Amino acid sequence: AFDVLIIGGGPAGSAAAIYSARKGIRTGIIAERFGGQLMDTLGIENLISVKETEGPKLTQALEQNVKSYDVDIMNLQRAKALRKSDAGLEVELENGAILKSKSMIISTGARWRSMNVPGEDEYRNKGVAYCPHCDGPLYKGKRVAVIGGGNSGVEAAIDLAGIVSHVTLIEFDSKLRADAVLQNKLNSLPNVTVLTSALTTEALGDGKKINGLRYKDRTKDSEHVIELEGIFVQIGLLPNTDWLKGTVDLSPRGEILISNKGETSLPGVFAAGDCTTVPYKQIIISMGEGAKASLGAFDYLIRSSVP
Ligand code: FAD
Known part of the structure; x- marks a missing residue:
């Protein structure tokens, strides 16, 4: 079993993975697509300390950064359900695998609702x-x-x-x-x-x-x-939380409700980034939120009786 299992490999999940691994605890990260929304982004000019970059380039940098630590990366895997039982927390993947962990951080992000009109896809990032x-x-x-x-x-x-x-x-x-x-x-x-x-x-x-x-x-x-x-x-940002309905408390918009330490309504389960109620969805904010949720999870682990 993992100590911390992170679900989502965007900026929030990457930051969470690095913060957890730096505590020397067993860390894993599951991502449907490593990089998340960054993979759909061209120019990025507001990631403080980096004058300008591009989404795929930043994804590569994040992946290298995560890989420089002892983190089990499970890319191209989609989580389907989260459960808590006497045995602890577990996540079921679309491929049927079940992974156990003492704590979890959900960072599955969001997607912009699109207009679905001709030209929208063709000119995405081109106007x-x-x-x-x-x-x-x-x-x-x-x-x-x-x-x-x-x-x-x-x-x-x-x-x-x-x-x-x-x-x-x-x-x-x-x-x-x-x-x-x-x-x-x-x-x-x-x-x-x-x-x-x-x-x-x-x-x-x-x-x-x-x-x-x-x-x-x-x-x-x-x-x-x-x-x-x-x-x-600007017709809506949809959090990727459908798979969590009935397990953790969500806002009416489907965002995961979190405390100021990133705790969700389910003890041991934390959340960070665009999938949560955090205001202002941005890369730098997601990274900070991922770091925060990771420290929250560590705090939980050292206080909990889970062996
Ligand atoms: P995401 O980046 O959405 O990552 C979510 C991760 O979870 C992905 O790895 C995804 O594959 C995974 N995932 C989702 N569901 C599952 C599941 N069920 N199982 C397993 N994995 C799952 N922000 C800026 O600050 N500056 C910019 O210039 C900027 N430009 C943008 C341009 C575009 C076109 C878009 C779409 C967004 C832009 N943003 C920008 C916003 C920024 O990309 C997001 O705020 C940021 O990526 C959120 O990070 P995140 O880690 O919370 O989520």
Whole structure:
């Protein structure tokens, strides 16, 4: 059995693995895809101390860093269920294997909900973006759209309005769902246009990058094109926690509820990064959260009676 078994091999899981291994305890890490969301990311300019890097390059660095310690890496393995019994904690993998551990750290991350319209996949990272904190500065002085009128969409529009030349906020419903205080702030900005009852139907480009967006005005059933250089999709971040339903407490959005030490509702099970309720999903935050959950797990182990 492991002392600490980490499920998820993104920035949070990698940090957790290194912190655990440095305590000299038996550490394992299971990852469906080592690197996680980093593998879908091109430029990264906000990982403090690294001026700029790319997702796959950072993944390689993380993997080398983890491999320099005594960590059992099980890549390309998907966890299917988590159980606690008198015998301790166990994880069942999709391939049928069962792994036991005295403590666990869940760091299975999240994925952005996509619009599922033509052009979105083709121009991902070429004008279609999901993270204003990450990619906002790349659109300085340009025209962008934000898709989604919930809190994240409106926050993104306010944030981007300070950087770009113009923001069009597009909401499918007849009204925005964001908090009133955010809507008031948005409405006070001179370079923002809000379109409601608007359904985005296509991300348009020149073969290399985005140059427009097509939407349908649902009140008139008419189609329109907006010329722009960027589209920020803000229609939800889905935590990869379906497999945990009924085992650890989740928020209404499916995020794992954690304490300030990374503890979940199940003793001995910790969680870190984008799959949790931690606000502001970022690489540097996930790394810090992974380190924290690992120290939390160590604290648990030295206090627990599990042999
Ligand atoms: P993830 O990176 O999502 O990793 C989750 C891990 O869990 C993966 O290894 C996955 O395979 C594994 N996993 C999931 N389910 C299972 C399962 N059932 N069993 C086993 N393993 C499982 N942040 C920044 O700070 N700067 C940026 O510039 C930036 N750009 C981004 C660009 C894009 C396109 C995207 C999508 C995200 C970007 N982010 C950026 C956000 C950043 O990537 C995330 O905040 C960060 O990767 C979260 O780390 P994590 O370890 O919590 O989760």
